[in-house]
Amino acid sequence: MANVLRTSSGFVDQLRAAVGSSNVQGEHQMSPDVSHDESLRPPETLPRAVVRPGDRQDVAAVVQLAHSWRVPVVPRGAGTGLSGGCWPRDDGIVLSTERMSRIVDIDELGHTAVVEPGVTLQQINEAAQPLGLVYPVFPGTDSGSIGGTIATNAGGMRAVRYGVTRHNVLGLEVVIGTGEVVRAGGAFVKSASGYDLTQLVIGSEGTLGVVTEATLKLTPLMAHSVTVLAPFHEVSAVATVVPQVLSRGMQPSVLEYIDRGTMRALLTRGDFELGVPPDVVKSSDAHLVVVLEGYDSAALERAVEELGNLLDEAGAIDVYVLDGRHGLDLLQLRESAFWMVKANGADDLIDMAVPRARIPAYLTSVRSIAERLGSRVFGCGHAGDGNIHFSVYEPDDRRRRDLLMAIYRAGLDLGGTLSGEHGIGRSKRMYYEAFTDPAKLALERRIRAAFDPCGIMNPGAVFTWSPDGSQ
Amino acid sequence: MANVLRTSSGFVDQLRAAVGSSNVQGEHQMSPDVSHDESLRPPETLPRAVVRPGDRQDVAAVVQLAHSWRVPVVPRGAGTGLSGGCWPRDDGIVLSTERMSRIVDIDELGHTAVVEPGVTLQQINEAAQPLGLVYPVFPGTDSGSIGGTIATNAGGMRAVRYGVTRHNVLGLEVVIGTGEVVRAGGAFVKSASGYDLTQLVIGSEGTLGVVTEATLKLTPLMAHSVTVLAPFHEVSAVATVVPQVLSRGMQPSVLEYIDRGTMRALLTRGDFELGVPPDVVKSSDAHLVVVLEGYDSAALERAVEELGNLLDEAGAIDVYVLDGRHGLDLLQLRESAFWMVKANGADDLIDMAVPRARIPAYLTSVRSIAERLGSRVFGCGHAGDGNIHFSVYEPDDRRRRDLLMAIYRAGLDLGGTLSGEHGIGRSKRMYYEAFTDPAKLALERRIRAAFDPCGIMNPGAVFTWSPDGSQ
DSSP states (O other), rough: OOOHHHHHHHHHHHHHHHHHGGGGGGGTTTOGGEEEOOOSSSOOOOOSSOOOOOSHHHHHHHHHHHHHHTTTTEEEEOOOSSTTOOOOOOTTTEEEEETTEEEEEETTTTEEEEEEETHHHHHHHHHGGTTTTTOOOOOSSSSSSSHHHHHOOOTTTHHHOOOGGGGEEEEEEEEETTEEEEEOOOSSSSOOOSSSSHHHHHHHHHSSSSEEEEEEEEOOSSEEEEEEEEESSSSSHHHHHEEEEEEEEHHOSEEEEEHHHHHHHHHHTSSSOSSSSHHHHHHSEEEEEEEESSSHHHHHHHHHHHHHHHHTTTTOOOOEEHHHHHHHHHHHHHHHHHHHHHTTTTOOOOBBBBBBBHHHHHHHHHHHHHHHOEEEEEEEEEGGGTEEEEEEEEEOHHHHHHHHHHHHHHHTTTOOSOSSSSSSSSHHHHHHHHHSSSHHHHHHHHHHHHOOOOOOBBBTSSSSSTTOOOO | OOTHHHHHHHHHHHHHHHHHHGGGOOOOOOOOGGGOOOOSSOOOOOEEEEEEEEEESHHHHHHHHOOOOOOEEESSSSOSSSOOOOOOOTEEEEEOOTTTOEEEEEEEETTTTEOOTBBBBBHHHHHGGGTTEEOOOOOOOOSSBHHHHHHHHHOOHHHHHHOHHHHHEEEEEEEETTTTTTEEEEESSOOOSSHHHHHHHHTTTTTEEEEEEEEEEEEOOOOOEEEEEEEEEEEEHHHHHHHHHHHHHHOEEEEEEEHHHHHHHHHHHHSSOOSHHHHHHHHEEEEEEEEESSSSSHHHHHHHHHHHHHHTTTTTTHHHHOOOOOOOHHHHHTTTTHHHHHHHOEEEEEOOOGGGHHHHHHHHHHHHHHHHHHHHHEEEEEETTTEEEEEEEEEOOOHHHHHHHHHHHHHHHHHHHSSSSOOOOOTTHHHHHHHHHHHHHHHHHHHHHHHTTOOOOOSSSSSSSTTSSOO
């Protein structure tokens, strides 16, 4: 498969004929940005060409050509992924959805939107908010594309109330690996009509096809929102109070915990005033951040008061109700943790999700594994949904692999999942293959073959597979 | 495939050896109930044997035997389905999950439950409610089994707030058509780790495998609940007010519309006092039923007041706030509509879902099609999610088929889906195959082959497929 493109210019000529010369960039025309996503250790490979289709017909034509020539296709959205889901291959092309950025329709009464995959989270929300609606998936950046968030089943801190991408995408149009256009789902929540191909494609990281249109579920924008910050002496107290908040039926839209190391690092950035006395921050081992939303301000005030009492009884050092501006600042600061981690030279990221009630056991395991292996691991995370993010500082490849294997094993033994929201991509494939039951992996390979019999769609992502049985 | 079992008793002997003689019922031992589900026109066929496995190993052994002998396996839960998803085949066996009815675990803090497929909705809720939790899927009967509701992706009237089955099942253990046991998902909401096989199996109506264990998401039980009933002169006014209620962010747990014919029929049953003056019922063309829930009674009271104002402004003839008992009675009455329809000799059911804002256009189309073809069609439905139920009174097979084809065509043209919650089963297969794009149907057949290469799992349900290419 790898040699076809090197020995023939016919394929690239045919691509140019199909989508227009200006939409096919060769090696010297493409931006170096295409060589990586935002993951920590990209290989910085360049593809043979970057193709920018303008619509579904273009995508179908490109995939049909790639199918005929047996050339790998790596779909790419905004390139904000964290696990190498869109790393180029030097034997393949990158199919960029940047030109497919139209918002086709917003159904104000039905609370749905139809968009092309290159639309960013920021763009859909700028269009939805004047109508009192929001696309509530917020994976920490609003520059991600809808197509990319669908590929990884992106989550983020609002998932505790609104779910992840798969709960907010109702339908898809996909060009599968044969070049055929398949439509699934639509602008309805209920369907019992055949296999749910929409859900199968969500999270498949470009290995089944290229999304050319998505029907999104929009949610009414709540008029009022309050951010509550509670420092605790012990992480265990945070873990205890989280289920209490959720059991009460309060439906927080954010329920985050920030550990001591992360909070100190964030505060030393110097451009943010938390409004919490330094001695309180110093004596606290963990902070809980809760956002409550509501359409009725009086009801929301009652809920905030009740939340305060709950946190107080659970042993919070104090409870701070942040006004709109300070609340937003804190959440943005929390989101910036990733960039801080990257700037600090972290070597890897772990984003397992474990059953919520097992967070304390997971944190204890991770701490003890890190101590035993002598590596540094810091964390903060989505306490409401058991999705904890660790940054790993361990430059030695072999020691890092041992560390990750041990942490993944511990999380899986607690009933967790390898990646909560970043995806497997190419960077975590080794771990996915190591920990997935062979019968399940074989089934996944057969499903992949059903969509992409020649193995051209993002080969090497998630798990290896080739039609000749070599993998 | 059909002849193996008739000509050989070896298969049944091996079944008896695998799961115990008392768990394999031959033709003269099985209950006649196994010949049908609750659909209106079952063929009343008996299978060659009914097998009742006790655990996953039993299921795997049964499917492995069926796989070796190429004998069709029809999984059956409680038999409450409405589209022939568990109709027996005379060349196959019925695999009943009735003995697999253990609640394995309830995680009170994590809000999840692990159950075997034979557990009924009633049983899981009896176990969850003392813990302040509920499994919120309510498809109109609580005698349905978890396995059956997973097979059809059951919905019901609470889907407008809580979603359908696929939004409340987090993980599955499945014996696929090869007899292998595959586990997918788990007690977490977020996962970006390989294909979502849980979602693929949900709604696949037993054609991919047999569910042997499910991890369910439980929801905090709300302490307070109020039912509001509003009669309107015109259906169009109901359609207008529904998006207003939802846009406000009220999150009703029920949002039903009942048409004139259905309401009158329900009230003539005589065992129910609506508390609405007869002349109001007489002059109203449609009733809207809204249930609001909350953990805080004061906040709920404010919401009910606001809802009342909204309904009033939208032209409700009056707004009745029903106390707990009358509210429950009304909802049970609404659910009994199906049994009334069945008792009245309806000939078919339609349960399309259309985009919510297109309900008025869909109702208009259906009325005009029924008038044109001279058939009687009555409806009521889940206004909040666009899922409208019609009962069809047309005994002539050919005229009924023409009527259904026309109604399905109209709903699909409005962006709808063939079945919102009943499933395709065997009874709607003809329509599913007629209206599904050939490329998509071919893809679904390849996916089916990935799970079940010999075509033994519920053959003939949803769509036809056979490994020898005969279908």
